[in-house]
Amino acid sequence: xxxxxxxxxxxxxxxxxxxxxxxxxxxxxxxxxxxxxxxxxxxxxxxxxxxxxxxxxxxxxxxxxxxxxxxxxxxxxxxxxxxxxxxxxxxxxxxxxxxxxxxxxxxxxxxxxxxxxxxxxxxxxxxxxxxxxxxxxxxxxxxxxxxxxxxxxxxxxxxxxxxxxx
Amino acid sequence: xxxxxxxxxxxxxxxxxxxxxxxxxxxxxxxxxxxxxxxxxxxxxxxxxxxxxxxxxxxxxxxxxxxxxxxxxxxxxxxxxxxxxxxxxxxxxxxxxxxxxxxxxxxxxxxxxxxxxxxxxxxxxxxxxxxxxxxxxxxxxxxxxxxxxxxxxxxxxxxxxxxxxx
DNA sequence: TGCGTCTTCGCATCGTTTGCGAATTGGCAC
DNA sequence: GTGCCAATTCGCAAACGATGCGAAGACGCA
Ligand SMILES: [Mn+2]
Ligand SMILES: [Mn+2]
Ligand SMILES: [Zn+2]
Ligand SMILES: [Zn+2]
Numbered sequence: 001x002x003x004x005x006x007x008x009x010x011x012x013x014x015x016x017x018x019x020x021x022x023x024x025x026x027x028x029x030x031x032x033x034x035x036x037x038x039x040x041x042x043x044x045x046x047x048x049x050x051x052x053x054x055x056x057x058x059x060x061x062x063x064x065x066x067x068x069x070x071x072x073x074x075x076x077x078x079x080x081x082x083x084x085x086x087x088x089x090x091x092x093x094x095x096x097x098x099x100x101x102x103x104x105x106x107x108x109x110x111x112x113x114x115x116x117x118x119x120x121x122x123x124x125x126x127x128x129x130x131x132x133x134x135x136x137x138x139x140x141x142x143x144x145x146x147x148x149x150x151x152x153x154x155x156x157x158x159x160x161x162x163x164x165x166x
Numbered sequence: 167x168x169x170x171x172x173x174x175x176x177x178x179x180x181x182x183x184x185x186x187x188x189x190x191x192x193x194x195x196x197x198x199x200x201x202x203x204x205x206x207x208x209x210x211x212x213x214x215x216x217x218x219x220x221x222x223x224x225x226x227x228x229x230x231x232x233x234x235x236x237x238x239x240x241x242x243x244x245x246x247x248x249x250x251x252x253x254x255x256x257x258x259x260x261x262x263x264x265x266x267x268x269x270x271x272x273x274x275x276x277x278x279x280x281x282x283x284x285x286x287x288x289x290x291x292x293x294x295x296x297x298x299x300x301x302x303x304x305x306x307x308x309x310x311x312x313x314x315x316x317x318x319x320x321x322x323x324x325x326x327x328x329x330x331x332x
Numbered sequence: 333t334g335c336g337t338c339t340t341c342g343c344a345t346c347g348t349t350t351g352c353g354a355a356t357t358g359g360c361a362c
Numbered sequence: 363g364t365g366c367c368a369a370t371t372c373g374c375a376a377a378c379g380a381t382g383c384g385a386a387g388a389c390g391c392a
Pocket of ligand 1: 035083085089090091101102
């Protein structure tokens with residue numbers, strides 16, 4: 001998204017007002033490379049401006065979204081994530097912990113919708129790609145857990161059914 | 167997803183029971199090429215079996231999802247969509263009316279996550295692709311609306327601001 | 333037919349988001 | 363600086379999709 005200074009001009013030009021609440025949110029969004037939820041932004045904004053309302057955060061996010069300054073992302077269940085990164089990019093998401101990261105992807109324009117007839121005249125103008133998998137941390141944690149299970153099984157001779165086995 | 171008969175065997179083999187509610191849902195899901203919501207399935211199931219509970223629909227969908235018989239999809243806000251199509255495919259979605267269609271896509275394995283270092287060890291094992299755009303119906307409707315506006319503007323000389331202009 | 337477990341289903345509840353409207357405030361004209 | 367007015371904030375109610383819970387009912391097997 002654009003800088004707080006630029007957004008200030010854009011807002012003014014549209015007859016919208018520059019409030020301290022909006023300034024805080026502009027700044028927070030401009031500075032992050034994450035994909036915060038409304039609640040996360042509310043928490044961060046509350047540090048700088050105690051008393052700011054969650055309602056205002058939602059309202060400002062809706063405005064910025066409709067102005068195209070942020071994208072609203074949805075990954076399955078849970079709250080919406082907001083993406084201030086305006087570059088042409090896609091996402092990877094960890095199945096285990098839900099972590100999201102940006103990823104630049106090559107070869108997108110070589111994707112070919114086959115079976116064009118079944119598209120029935122649909123005209124795509126954008127594409128979202130999400131890679132699903134496991135992040136490095138969760139992979140490490142999983143290996144550690146396996147090691148523990150193995151150790152336990154090897155060490156102990158009791159035929160207990162491991163709790164997390166299924 | 168598999169046929170109702172096959173699912174019956176699978177369920178029985180796992181000690182799960184075959185109830186009329188499940189049979190109705192198996193059948194509805196097996197026969198559709200759409201991406202129904204829980205509410206939609208509830209409505210359809212209620213036709214064949216008045217009195218079936220929405221709770222049961224949710225429960226059965228959760229089971230089928232965890233068994234891998236259906237996929238749960240999320241497109242922005244709104245309720246989850248369930249996809250009984252087990253083939254390797256992706257989706258197109260109309261920005262205007264929300265309609266969803268399956269699309270087979272070639273070239274998926276030629277996608278290259280660039281900037282591999284910033285992936286920080288993330289290991290993708292699946293990818294979801296959604297094409298965004300406008301479906302044929304909405305494109306037609308939009309053309310028709312534009313024609314109406316043009317006609318009105320041309321015919322009338324009053325400098326009224328069109329209501330839907332912004 | 334009888335029993336035990338699995339299932340159904342209504343209701344309460346939860347987490348996220350939006351509707352509403354009174355009170356407040358930014359920005360401009362003077 | 364002052365006053366005005368539209369834009370904004372914000373608390374609360376409520377919508378919405380989904381889940382937890384547990385009493386009542388039904389499937390499947392002996
Ligand atoms: Mn992003
Ligand atoms: Mn599909
Ligand atoms: Zn993870
Ligand atoms: Zn459409």
